[in-house]
Amino acid sequence: MSILIIAEHDNANLKPATLNTLAAATQIGGDVDLLVVGANCQTVAEQASKAEGVSRVLLADNSVYEYQLAENVSKLVVELSEGYSHILAPATTTGKNMLPRVAALLDVAQLSDVIKVESADTFVRPIYAGNAIATVQSNDTVKVITIRATGFDPVSAEGGSAELVTLSQVIASDKSRFVGEELAESDRPELTAANIIVSGGRGMGSGDNFKILDGVADKLGAAVGASRAAVDAGFVPNDLQVGQTGKTVAPDLYVAVGISGAIQHLAGMKDSKVIVAINKDEEAPIFQIADYGLVADLFEAVPELESAL
Amino acid sequence: MKVLVAVKRVVDYNVKVRVQADHKAVELANVKMSINPFCEIAVEEAVRLKEKGIATEIVAVSIGSKGCQETLRTALGLGADRAVQIETEDGVDSLAVAKLLAEVAKTESPDLIILGKQAIDSDNNQTGQMLAALLDMPQATFASEVVVENGEAQVTREIDGGLQTLAVSLPAVVTTDLRLNEPRFIKLPNIMKAKKKPLDVKTPEELGVSTASNVNVISVTPPAERQGGIKVGSVAELVEKLKNEAKVIA
Ligand SMILES: Cc1cc2nc3c(=O)[nH]c(=O)nc-3n(C[C@H](O)[C@H](O)[C@H](O)COP(=O)(O)OP(=O)(O)OC[C@H]3O[C@@H](n4cnc5c(N)ncnc54)[C@H](O)[C@@H]3O)c2cc1C
Ligand SMILES: Nc1ncnc2c1ncn2[C@@H]1O[C@H](COP(=O)(O)O)[C@@H](O)[C@H]1O
Numbered sequence: 049m050s051i052l053i054i055a056e057h058d059n060a061n062l063k064p065a066t067l068n069t070l071a072a073a074t075q076i077g078g079d080v081d082l083l084v085v086g087a088n089c090q091t092v093a094e095q096a097s098k099a100e101g102v103s104r105v106l107l108a109d110n111s112v113y114e115y116q117l118a119e120n121v122s123k124l125v126v127e128l129s130e131g132y133s134h135i136l137a138p139a140t141t142t143g144k145n146m147l148p149r150v151a152a153l154l155d156v157a158q159l160s161d162v163i164k165v166e167s168a169d170t171f172v173r174p175i176y177a178g179n180a181i182a183t184v185q186s187n188d189t190v191k192v193i194t195i196r197a198t199g200f201d202p203v204s205a206e207g208g209s210a211e212l213v214t215l216s217q218v219i220a221s222d223k224s225r226f227v228g229e230e231l232a233e234s235d236r237p238e239l240t241a242a243n244i245i246v247s248g249g250r251g252m253g254s255g256d257n258f259k260i261l262d263g264v265a266d267k268l269g270a271a272v273g274a275s276r277a278a279v280d281a282g283f284v285p286n287d288l289q290v291g292q293t294g295k296t297v298a299p300d301l302y303v304a305v306g307i308s309g310a311i312q313h314l315a316g317m318k319d320s321k322v323i324v325a326i327n328k329d330e331e332a333p334i335f336q337i338a339d340y341g342l343v344a345d346l347f348e349a350v351p352e353l354e355s356a357l
Numbered sequence: 358m359k360v361l362v363a364v365k366r367v368v369d370y371n372v373k374v375r376v377q378a379d380h381k382a383v384e385l386a387n388v389k390m391s392i393n394p395f396c397e398i399a400v401e402e403a404v405r406l407k408e409k410g411i412a413t414e415i416v417a418v419s420i421g422s423k424g425c426q427e428t429l430r431t432a433l434g435l436g437a438d439r440a441v442q443i444e445t446e447d448g449v450d451s452l453a454v455a456k457l458l459a460e461v462a463k464t465e466s467p468d469l470i471i472l473g474k475q476a477i478d479s480d481n482n483q484t485g486q487m488l489a490a491l492l493d494m495p496q497a498t499f500a501s502e503v504v505v506e507n508g509e510a511q512v513t514r515e516i517d518g519g520l521q522t523l524a525v526s527l528p529a530v531v532t533t534d535l536r537l538n539e540p541r542f543i544k545l546p547n548i549m550k551a552k553k554k555p556l557d558v559k560t561p562e563e564l565g566v567s568t569a570s571n572v573n574v575i576s577v578t579p580p581a582e583r584q585g586g587i588k589v590g591s592v593a594e595l596v597e598k599l600k601n602e603a604k605v606i607a
Binding site: 058115117118119122140141142144145146147148149150151152153155156157158159160161170173174175176177178179180181182183184185186187188221222223224225226227228229230231232240244268276279280285286287292293295300301311312318321322323324330335336337338339340341342343344349352353356357 | 368370373374375376383395450451452455474475477478479480481482483484485486487488489490491494495496497498499501511514515516517518519520521522523524525526529534535536570571572573574575576577578579580583584585586587588589591592593595596598599603605606
């Protein structure tokens with residue numbers, strides 16, 4: 049068996065989700081090649097070659113790949129696909145955007161958001177917002193899979209010494225063009241990599257009020273997250289949304305403040321180790337899954353929490 | 358400009374689904390079904406493009422058993438002009454759906470194809486991307502804003518790090534995210550009108566597509582239940598428990 053993984057990176061740093069995907073590949077077994085596609089991303093390739101369990105790093109470094117557009121990256125992956133039994137990518141927005149194109153071009157199914165490897169052809173994935181867990185077996189010649197990071201403990205980022213292979217294929221993308229981006233800048237840990245997350249919901253009431261969570265997050269070294277309602281209301285940007293259709297997180301501690309606990313929100317955080325809920329409605333469904341529930345007005349409890357830490 | 362919209366019939370998002378006792382599938386008998394929320398957003402976007410004078414015709418397509426005609430009527434009620442049902446068993450996999458939609462697109466020649474980013478039953482998030490690949494079209498997934506002008510669509514996309522804007526040449530595939538729009542309520546007269554709009558039924562055989570799948574579902578089980586926890590009486594007690602019992606903060 050031989051596995052190709054598409055690395056998650058921003059041309060400067062290898063993203064942690066790649067290490068979780070590598071862990072899934074290790075469980076499948078076989079040689080693992082890590083593909084780094086981007087522009088001026090040599091440093092990413094160097095980081096990739098140190099990750100545990102990588103045989104070769106394939107580097108496609110060209111300006112046409114700068115924004116990892118799905119159209120040309122998928123064609124590149126298909127060109128490279130010969131001989132691989134599995135093609136994996138992290139279930140991030142980049143992986144989700146690009147990998148189904150690879151599957152379709154190879155005329156095979158894609159298994160999305162896999163959380164467990166049963167064997168080389170059998171995998172476990174949540175469906176219906178995690179209210180059911182499906183075990184599926186694929187007879188496709190190449191298994192194309194996105195890996196949900198929370199299902200796998202990351203391999204070590206250090207210690208490996210993979211061979212670096214530079215690719216020469218340049219596939220332009222003439223139908224799709226990057227126009228601009230608005231990336232969130234934050235000194236906080238990334239939501240999907242944080243050990244502690246403090247999330248706010250509609251109960252926060254406004255974007256300004258949301259800032260009271262910062263004090264708690266600062267003291268805990270936590271990331272800040274949000275429910276869909278808080279994002280829809282414009283309190284915080286979309287990249288903070290946790291849930292079925294947002295990010296999936298599983299930190300050691302998840303503090304839900306002013307969040308009712310709709311199934312779509314739970315889908316993104318109920319695998320957290322310890323869940324705390326602060327809500328003034330003692331009937332809120334979030335209390336059914338919270339390890340520690342505090343029935344209180346958040347505008348009193350949150351400042352008090354900040355000073356108690 | 359013609360717009361094709363794919364709509365899926367799914368278990369309503371308010372229903373807490375249950376797994377069948379035999380662990381083969383989820384319980385679908387007597388469960389409320391609705392249009393997939395992301396597909397509703399897709400139809401709404403097409404209707405807004407029509408209201409702006411950019412789109413001229415909206416064709417809604419659904420793949421599945423007879424029940425999805427109801428979903429198509431919802432799309433027609435929202436403002437689609439005509440509908441196509443492709444009659445299959447329910448639960449056809451995304452690749453087959455994409456192949457069927459590709460065949461429909463080849464005869465309809467739409468300038469824009471809008472799908473939901475994700476069906477809330479399968480949680481696959483792949484059909485639109487597959488369709489774009491099969492048609493060799495560009496794609497703009499997870500859209501929170503779509504502007505069509507000069508033969509291209511400028512699409513703002515919700516990505517993990519924030520927002521990204523791409524320009525894709527038409528014809529293109531767009532998949533919707535939650536913030537793209539808020540679908541309207543369907544008014545009664547429009548429900549009546551929807552009943553009179555054309556709805557064609559086709560089969561995969563007519564389109565020359567096999568719906569066979571290489572993926573077998575071995576089992577469908579309920580998720581591990583979380584143990585219910587306790588209520589604490591004060592912030593001080595909460596902090597004490599987190600430090601000394603859960604040991605998740607120092
Ligand atoms: C297709 C689809 C996808 C979705 N995807 C997601 C997703 O990915 N993530 C997600 O989160 N949701 C998602 N949702 C939305 C989900 O169904 C809920 O609407 C949403 O999670 C509710 O957010 P909330 O808990 O912040 O708001 P609400 O349900 O309005 O809850 C607010 C809570 O705050 C409490 N509160 C108010 N004021 C105070 C106060 N002063 N002190 C203490 N508590 C207070 C209230 O008691 C209440 O429990 C999705 C829905 C659909 C249809
Ligand atoms: N059976 C179907 N009929 C019509 N459209 C579908 C069907 N299945 C998926 N789609 C479309 O593809 C989108 C994404 O679905 P999925 O890739 O299954 O998560 C949906 O929002 C629909 O727009």
